[in-house]
Structure formats: structure tokens, C-alpha cells
Amino acid sequence: MALPRALCGGFPRAQNRVIELHDSKLRSWERMPAGELVLRLSAVVHVSAGAPGVAAGTVWAQEISLRIAAASLAQEPLGPLWIDDGWLEIGEQRLESLLPFPLEKQGPVRIRLFGGEGELCATGDGVILETLGEPTFIERFEKA
Numbered sequence: 001m002a003l004p005r006a007l008c009g010g011f012p013r014a015q016n017r018v019i020e021l022h023d024s025k026l027r028s029w030e031r032m033p034a035g036e037l038v039l040r041l042s043a044v045v046h047v048s049a050g051a052p053g054v055a056a057g058t059v060w061a062q063e064i065s066l067r068i069a070a071a072s073l074a075q076e077p078l079g080p081l082w083i084d085d086g087w088l089e090i091g092e093q094r095l096e097s098l099l100p101f102p103l104e105k106q107g108p109v110r111i112r113l114f115g116g117e118g119e120l121c122a123t124g125d126g127v128i129l130e131t132l133g134e135p136t137f138i139e140r141f142e143k144a
Contacts, residue, residue: 037071077118
């Protein structure tokens with residue numbers, strides 16, 4: 001049995017990664033002049049050779065940028081938002097609570113993030129999810 005690859009300074013990039021929306025924090029959001037909406041999150045990331053968040057693996061903290069093209073912001077919280085739950089729709093596909101990444105898709109997009117501080121709802125025409133900086137190890141995760 002092959003062992004998972006590990007890289008110094010961060011999580012193994014050859015494995016499967018998902019952002020768990022629950023317990024992640026929406027730190028800020030900004031409308032860009034070209035109509036793009038940029039969300040910045042401090043995200044909880046599950047990494048596994050199998051299904052992240054289900055199979056054994058590791059959990060990391062990672063700064064994330066989620067960019068929505070041609071965005072319309074329908075609702076926004078008053079300030080930073082600890083995310084209790086949420087979803088991202090890309091066309092007919094709804095991703096509930098877990099977002100795979102890296103992610104880059106074109107087409108109709110809707111996002112809803114909610115928590116005790118309010119909620120963020122937006123629509124657009126394409127999404128790009130990318131990491132910012134290096135991840136920080138939190139813990140090992142055993143099978144759910």
C-alpha cells in the first residue's frame with residue numbers, strides 16, 4: 001500500500017481536497033470594477049486520498065479566494081460571517097457544505113452562506129476558487 005505524499009510546508013497537493021463551509025469564516029467580500037465579486041474565506045480544508053471529510057485524512061486551515069464573475073449580490077451580512085452552512089450551485093449541480101478545489105467553472109452560479117451574523121447570497125456567471133498563501137495543519141481526521 002502506497003503512503004500518501006507529503007510536502008514540507010503544506011498539505012499533500014496530490015490528494016483530494018474539499019472546503020468544509022461549516023466552521024469556515026467569510027472574512028470579507030468586495031465588488032470589483034469589472035463586476036466580479038471576490039469572497040475571502042478562512043476555510044477548513046479536508047485532505048484525503050479517498051473522499052475528503054469521509055475517509056481518513058487531515059484537516060487544515062487555509063485562506064481562500066472565491067471569485068464570481070458578472071456577480072449580483074442579493075444579500076450580505078453586516079460584517080464577517082462564521083459560516084454555519086451553505087451551498088454553491090453551478091448550473092444544475094448543487095454542492096452542499098463541501099466545495100472541491102481547485103475549482104474553476106463557467107455558467108450560472110448561485111451561492112448562499114449563512115450563520116449567526118446573517119447571510120450572503122449572490123449570483124453570477126462562473127466561479128474560481130483558489131488558495132492564498134500556505135495552509136496550517138489542524139488535526140488528523142479518522143473515518144466518519
